[in-house]
Amino acid sequence: MTHSCLICHAPYHPIVTWQHVLTLKNLDILCEKCRRSFLFISGEMCESCGRPFQHLDSSYRQGPVCTDCIRWQEDDDWKDVLTKNRSVYLYNDFMKEVVSLWKFRGDYAIVKAFEEDFSREFFRHFDDTFLIAPIPLSTERLYERGFNQAKALAELLNLPIHDILTRHHHEKQSKKSRRERLQTENVFQLAEPISLANQRIVLIDDIYTTGTTLRHAAKVLLEADAASVSSFTLARG
Amino acid sequence: MRFILENNRLIPEPLAKVQGKEAMPISCFEHLPSFPVHPHFSFSTELLSFLEGKQLLLDELPFPIELIHAHYEQGYVMYKKGITKTTKGYRCERCGNEEAHLFASFFCSRCQQPCPYCRKCITMGRVSACTPLIVSCIPVRGQMYDDALHWHGTLSSGQQSAAEAVVQAIEHNDQLLVWAVCGAGKTEVLFPGIHRALQLGKRVCIATPRTDVVLELAPRFKQVFPHLPVIALYGGSEDRGKTAPLVISTTHQLLRFYKAFDVMIIDEVDAFPYSVEPMLQYAAEKARKEPSSVIYLTATPNRQWQQDVKEGKRKAVTIPARYHGFPLPVPTFEWCGNWRKAVKKQSLPRNVLAWIHDRLVGGKQAFLFVPHIELLEKIVAILKKLNSNIEGVHAEDPARKEKVAAFRKGELPLLVTTTILERGVTVPNIDVAVLGAEDRIFTEGALVQIAGRVGRSAQYPSGDVRFFHYGKTKEMMAAKQHIEKMNKEAAKRGLLKTK
Numbered sequence: 086m087t088h089s090c091l092i093c094h095a096p097y098h099p100i101v102t103w104q105h106v107l108t109l110k111n112l113d114i115l116c117e118k119c120r121r122s123f124l125f126i127s128g129e130m131c132e133s134c135g136r137p138f139q140h141l142d143s144s145y146r147q148g149p150v151c152t153d154c155i156r157w158q159e160d161d162d163w164k165d166v167l168t169k170n171r172s173v174y175l176y177n178d179f180m181k182e183v184v185s186l187w188k189f190r191g192d193y194a195i196v197k198a199f200e201e202d203f204s205r206e207f208f209r210h211f212d213d214t215f216l217i218a219p220i221p222l223s224t225e226r227l228y229e230r231g232f233n234q235a236k237a238l239a240e241l242l243n244l245p246i247h248d249i250l251t252r253h254h255h256e257k258q259s260k261k262s263r264r265e266r267l268q269t270e271n272v273f274q275l276a277e278p279i280s281l282a283n284q285r286i287v288l289i290d291d292i293y294t295t296g297t298t299l300r301h302a303a304k305v306l307l308e309a310d311a312a313s314v315s316s317f318t319l320a321r322g
Numbered sequence: 323m324r325f326i327l328e329n330n331r332l333i334p335e336p337l338a339k340v341q342g343k344e345a346m347p348i349s350c351f352e353h354l355p356s357f358p359v360h361p362h363f364s365f366s367t368e369l370l371s372f373l374e375g376k377q378l379l380l381d382e383l384p385f386p387i388e389l390i391h392a393h394y395e396q397g398y399v400m401y402k403k404g405i406t407k408t409t410k411g412y413r414c415e416r417c418g419n420e421e422a423h424l425f426a427s428f429f430c431s432r433c434q435q436p437c438p439y440c441r442k443c444i445t446m447g448r449v450s451a452c453t454p455l456i457v458s459c460i461p462v463r464g465q466m467y468d469d470a471l472h473w474h475g476t477l478s479s480g481q482q483s484a485a486e487a488v489v490q491a492i493e494h495n496d497q498l499l500v501w502a503v504c505g506a507g508k509t510e511v512l513f514p515g516i517h518r519a520l521q522l523g524k525r526v527c528i529a530t531p532r533t534d535v536v537l538e539l540a541p542r543f544k545q546v547f548p549h550l551p552v553i554a555l556y557g558g559s560e561d562r563g564k565t566a567p568l569v570i571s572t573t574h575q576l577l578r579f580y581k582a583f584d585v586m587i588i589d590e591v592d593a594f595p596y597s598v599e600p601m602l603q604y605a606a607e608k609a610r611k612e613p614s615s616v617i618y619l620t621a622t623p624n625r626q627w628q629q630d631v632k633e634g635k636r637k638a639v640t641i642p643a644r645y646h647g648f649p650l651p652v653p654t655f656e657w658c659g660n661w662r663k664a665v666k667k668q669s670l671p672r673n674v675l676a677w678i679h680d681r682l683v684g685g686k687q688a689f690l691f692v693p694h695i696e697l698l699e700k701i702v703a704i705l706k707k708l709n710s711n712i713e714g715v716h717a718e719d720p721a722r723k724e725k726v727a728a729f730r731k732g733e734l735p736l737l738v739t740t741t742i743l744e745r746g747v748t749v750p751n752i753d754v755a756v757l758g759a760e761d762r763i764f765t766e767g768a769l770v771q772i773a774g775r776v777g778r779s780a781q782y783p784s785g786d787v788r789f790f791h792y793g794k795t796k797e798m799m800a801a802k803q804h805i806e807k808m809n810k811e812a813a814k815r816g817l818l819k820t821k
Contacts, residue, residue, distance in 0.1 A: 089423060191448040192441055194426035227431045229381075231448065237428075 090116035091198050092183060115198055122179040123202070126172055126321055134296055135171045135321055157296070166300045168313045170293050171210040172321035173202050180320050184291060188234045196237045199319060203241050207317055211287050215315075218247050220290040220302055223254035223272075238319055239289040250302055251276045273305045281311040288314060294322035323348075323380065323452060324433050325401075330355050332394070332401055334387055347433045347452035349403045357397035359459060365398050373399065373458040374565050375525070375582025377416065377608075379447050382578075383456060384563075390456060397459060404453035405438060414440035416449050417577055418604035442601060445557075446577055462582055462611065464523035464567060471517040473510075473546040480641040480817045481511050487639040488515035488617055492524070492585050495613040499591075499631065499638040503808050504621045504774025505748075507645035509539065512587060513546060515617070520550065520567060524584035527569045529576055529606055531596040533557065535589060535746060540570045573602040579609035586610050591618040592627075592767055593745060621774060622767035622804075643812035647819035648783035650805050651776045653769070655798060658790040661758060665700050670757075674790050675708075677755055682709055682735055688753040690738045691772055693761035701757070702738050714738040744771040750779035759789035759798050769801035 087096045097116035104110050113120055129138040131151040138146055145152050157163045174180055187195040219235035227233055239246045253272045286306055288299055293316065303314035324335040324345035332355060335345040348354070369385050370393075383390060393399040406413050413420045419442035430437030432452050439450035449455070477485055484500050491498035492515045502508040512528070519526050528543075530536060533556040540554035547568060553561035555571035565582075573588070573596050588596070588606060596602045610616065623631070623638075630636035644650065658671035670678075681688045690705075692698050695716045702714035713734050715725045722742075729737045730749055737743070741763060754776050756764060764772075769789070776785035789798055812818050 186444070190444050191439070192426075192444045193428035193439070194441060231430050231432055231437070231450070232428050233431075 088112075088114070090114075090119055091195060092116075092119045092186075111201075119179075119198075122177075124175040124177055124180075125202070126175055133169055134167075134293065135169070137175065137321070153296070157300070163300055163304075166303045166307060166314070167296065168315045169210075170296065170299065170316045170318065170321075171206070172293055172318045173199070173206045174320045176292060176294075176320040176322040184320065188230070188291060191231055193232055193237065196234075196241065199238065200241045203238060203319060204243070207242055207287075211315070211317065213244055214285065215287045216247050216281075216284050217242060217244050218249050218286055218288050218302075218306070220288055220298065221248065221250050221252045221273075223252045225254045226252075235290045238291065242289075249276055249279065249281075250274070250305065271301045271305060273302045275305060275309055279309060281306055281309045283312050285312050286314045288316040290316065290318045292320050292322055293318040323454065325351065325454075327351060327355075334391055336387065337391055347435070347437065348401060348454045349405050349407065349451040351403075354401060354403065356400050356459070357395065359397040363393075363396040363398065365393060365396070369393060370398065370458055370460055371565065372563060373456065374460070375458075375462040375580060375609075376565075376578055377402070377455050377457050377580035378578060379404075379449070379453060380456060381447055400457045400459055402455040402457055404449035404455050405440065405451045412438055412440075412451075414442060414449055415455060416440070416446070417443035417601045418608075419443065419601060443577055446574075457580055462525060464525045464584065466523040467520040467550060467567065469517075470520045470547045470550045471513055472548050473513055475510060477510060478507065478643070478645045478647065478817070480643045480812070480815070481507055481645065484508075484511045484639045484641050485514045488512060489518050491515070491617060491637070492519050492615045493522070495584075495615045497616050497618075497637055499618045499620070499623060499627065499636055500641070501623055501631070501638055502619065502621060502641035503644060503650055504771060505644040505646075505650075505778045506621070506641040508589075508619050508621075508641070509542060510645075511641070512617075512619075516547075516568065516585070519585045520547075525567055525569075525582060525611075526585040526587070527571060527576070527579075527583040527609065528587045528589060529571050529573045529609075530589040531573050531593045531602065532590070532746070533572055536570050536572055538746070539589075543568060543570060573606055576602070576605040576609040579605075581611050582609050584611050584614045585617070586614060587617045587619065589619045590745065592620045592622050592624055597624070622770045624767065640808075640811065642808040642815065643817035644778075644783075646780035646783055647817065648777065648780075649809040649812065649818055651773060651785055651787045652805050652809070653773050653787040653789050653798075653802055655759070655789050655791060655794060655802075658757070658792060660792055661790065662697075662792075665697060665704070668700075668704055670701070670704060671790070674755070674757060677788060677790075678705065678708065678736060681753055685735075686751065686753055687729065687732065687734075687749065688736050688755065689743060689772075689775060690736060691744070691754070691756040691764075692738060692740065693758050693763050695740060697758075698738055698740055705736065705738065709735055712736045712738065715742065716740045717742045741768050741772075743775075744768050747775065748778045749775075751782035751785070752776060753786040753788075755786075755788040755790060757790050759791040760793045760795045764795075764797060766797045766800040766804060769798060770804050773801065773805060 089096055091114045095116055099112040126137045132149045133154040136151050186192050217239050219239040222233045250273050255272050299316045306314050325332045326338045326343045326345050411422045412425050419440050424442045425438050427436050427438045437450045439448050516526050536554050536556045544552045551566035552568045553564050553566040555575040631638040658674055661671050664671050698714045705712045711734050713725050715722045728734050773787045776787050777783045
């Protein structure tokens, strides 16, 4: 039977293997070409932020850690705020296009394409004892988009989701430099005053670019006594 | 956004004064009330001119909801449902999509409930069950331009009779197909008709499936209508949000229009994606006023249309001769055996290689059309051994523009291409060959267009058109007959130069 690819809408024949027949594994909702264009982060990576070392100039690396993470660790305000980050895909041109269609154009259904990989990779690095907290959008941005992409990702995990954070409205992050981003006040707050004592938390977001957003959110959680805060994102910029 | 129905009026939720009434997505209301135009309302010219002839989302309107809503209450603006329910499922009112697999649903932060949306036209902004389409109730009025046309060229006699038919169709809000051979000069054929339309205060749109054609046509029209506002619309165009008496647009951008044009000219009506995409045909239909004229232009109408013309069911005018008056080069067929097998062995059939060799030695540039991208890459690799300047282009090639430009400058002796270059590219003095002309992708239309690349300039009006094949197809025969028929008709009507 001919299907139509969830992303490119081209007709295709899904590949059926013995695995599909024997284990009820779902047939791919993407054509082979789109599926192959998602590249996993694999091989050596920064043990802190999950940045792949492949194709990275060696001057950006010191042993097991990248120089960005060293910079974070050298800053007393940000040292150890984020325990670690892991991401599923490389943020390549294809991924940028897909994310833009999904998040900015608002084609919510695309989230389905990430489901299997996102869930499998999550459980490679974390487990169900972690508390899942999606990075929130501001009320204004949420209205504009219609849905929160981080929450849509968190829902793929089939674990309880904790909306413990809220976010102020600010101008778009992407228009600022790293320094500007660091200096801005924290846009996150606790949704309600609670104690997170002994809780290990995983923040869920779509892209890890500089890690500033995630660290701002993590800081708020640590101030509420969280034991640790890590993050898991769909792509690593 | 949700609405509240109060005293038979829709009120956007944020503007509702009475609390407690149930707010609902617009698609949930059975009947959408609208009001007669209040003549003494001091309307916003900016808003109405922005909305003129359009059908837009609230997100596309840079005006506060209070202002938009005031215009609704005074009868100047209408709210329409973006998505309607049908017996089978849903229908997108902007793009006409009704295919179940092109709708999806999400829990919407705007209406606080599961909200179906259209995936088909999502790149133009999301239309969902809680999305109102905003439409102006004021009919589009044109301005009269008496002598907008500043063009001093002359039309060939074939062009002249077609141009007269176009004028007639525009005056009588009629339908017309202009079937003009490749190189007939169909753009000029439009000048008198558009001139007449502007005199009558009609709004004109020239729509084409392809952005590069918009970019090519816009400066041309700006030049011959120098004092007329002309805008060009395509994805990312700066003219977005403007209106003008003459609009040159991709068929895609017509999705934002509504009852806007008195004259709709659709260029390359048989070209991809317009020909296979009902959404674009719906968009073009919706953008037309009632009544209005529609002019279709093409060198290669599909078989159904050819049949309709033959039976007199479709009004048509043909221009069977090129503007320079020389006949169209007729393709010759040449059997080349199992060329796919040869390609697998890193080689090409002997006669194909000989043809290419002759062009390289003779210094005459040529296009070689091949059926698919994968084959193209292999063939280019083979030919690069003959001459390293040989290049290949296909739809997804990022260097496509650069390579075509280099070919135009004469820097490349041979360009191997997929059907992507079958239209629009005109380079003087070239030959053309098709390898694998029997492939399904080479339809009659594609082959006629490909043959139409040759002999375009008056200086070099002839050239070789060779179809290398592994078995003749009906499409190949039809293409040849099509070309010969045009030449015959041109001769009969005395449109060809006599030696």
